[in-house]
Amino acid sequence: xxxxxxxxxxxxxxxxxxxxxxxxxxxxxxxxxxxxxxxxxxxxxxxxxxxxxxxxxxxxxxxxxxxxxxxxxxxxxxxxxxxxxxxxxxxxxxxxxxxxxxxxxxxxxxxxxxxxxxxxxxxxxxxx
Numbered sequence: 001x002x003x004x005x006x007x008x009x010x011x012x013x014x015x016x017x018x019x020x021x022x023x024x025x026x027x028x029x030x031x032x033x034x035x036x037x038x039x040x041x042x043x044x045x046x047x048x049x050x051x052x053x054x055x056x057x058x059x060x061x062x063x064x065x066x067x068x069x070x071x072x073x074x075x076x077x078x079x080x081x082x083x084x085x086x087x088x089x090x091x092x093x094x095x096x097x098x099x100x101x102x103x104x105x106x107x108x109x110x111x112x113x114x115x116x117x118x119x120x121x122x123x124x125x126x127x128x
Contacts, residue, residue, distance in 0.1 A: 005031065013039035013051075016102055020112040022119065025050035027104075033064040034094075040054040041066055048073070048115050061104050063088065063097045065111075080111040 009031030017024050019038050024044020029036040031064045033051040041049025047069035052061040063081075065088075067073050073095040081088035081097040088097020099107045 009036060010039055014043045017044045019044045019046060022046055022115040023048040023050050023112045025108060027052045028054055029048050037064040037066040038122045041068060061099050061101055065095045069119060076114045076118060080107055080114055083110060
């Protein structure tokens, strides 16, 4: 049963992943958001994957963010989420957070830019 649920999540992410310059993301994939963020990174072919899940009762998106690149998601996620009235943090390659629903698009664009700048400082590939 568990493998069918995971395969369903994997397929939903592969079918719905969106790409920005440095991040790939999925919204409401109906499954574990941490696993969905990993799949978004893989299928979106980007150094960072993001999964956002809407929490209707609070009017926010809960976030899971996973990286394969050598960047500090803890700092980048916190700075970006805070800028839009949310919060975030975690570890250098894995983090989570929450942003108001109306700010998700701007948050994703801001995080994408921050990641691009961080990658550029480390001499890593930054997508045009």
